[in-house]
Amino acid sequence: MNSPFDLRAALLSILLPGLGQLSQGRRFHALAACLATLLLVALSVWLGRITDRAVEVLVFMVLALPCWVLQSYDAYLGMSPNTPDWLRTWRIIWQRGHDIRFLGMLLLISVLNDTWIILTNLDYLLPFYCTKPDGIPGFAIKAISPALHLAVGYGFVRLRRWALFIYLVYATYGFTNGVVNLTCFGPGRIRNTLLGTIVLSTAYILWRRGTLLKNDSLGSG
Incomplete structure (x- = not known):
């Protein structure tokens, strides 16, 4: 699906990181989104086990959750015709605050x-x-x-x-x-x-x- 505003893909990526990109045929981006998000979630859980629950929550909120939201927004924007998808997504996030x-x-x-x-x-x-x-x-x-x-x-x-x-x-x-x-x-x-x-x-x-x-x-x- 090549629509620049793909709500279905965004919802899929909320359920499972990378699933929205996969539904759009962007297999590499789907794999990258899934691995990056799950690795950050695992990192927050691991840090929580060796330190404290507060550290786990903090790492999840400042690293894992932003990554989860970022890849879902990328799925919502769809495939970029001119620039690399992740670069396009981050530019829009940065410019629009x-x-x-x-x-x-x-x-x-x-x-x-x-x-x-x-x-x-x-x-x-x-x-x-x-x-x-x-x-x-x-x-x-x-x-x-x-x-x-x-x-x-x-x-x-x-x-x-x-x-x-x-x-x-x-x-x-x-x-x-x-x-x-x-x-x-x-x-x-x-x-x-x-x-x-x-x-x-x-x-x-x-x-x-x-x-x-x-x-x-x-x-x-």
Whole structure:
């Protein structure tokens, strides 16, 4: 199938990486998509076994899942008549800011996860700059994270300029809070993973800040 917008192929590649490309007769791309995605999934599982569950989730979210989404989008775009398929796909993602939108979707998903954790662990006191407030202040502090995730996630999905400012506020709060708590409570796997994630994601967002500052919306497709 040579249609540039092949929804059926995209859905097939969501079910099994490379299946959409295979349905389009792109056997090499199908094999490459399948192997790359499954290897990254296996890598995340292996790292989780030798380190920690948080590392497994992090590697899956920043490597395996983007690869899965990328190959599905490639299947949706179909066969490229002029340039190599993967190069064409990445150029479109880069130009239209789909990578920022993907980060936004991850943040929106994290809102559900954060909310679930808060509601099922009401007695847990979240460290806040070397303190552990309880009661209403403690609940309000726990609500900061999902609230900021929701705002930044929506802004990234919509490619809004203001999302960059709110993200920098969120990153500053998360990093300083994490470092201060590190000095008081010592290192922890979740705390260390969070700090590393903030540093890497902030570096990427600053690198791609032009996508958010250039236009409020770059269109869809």
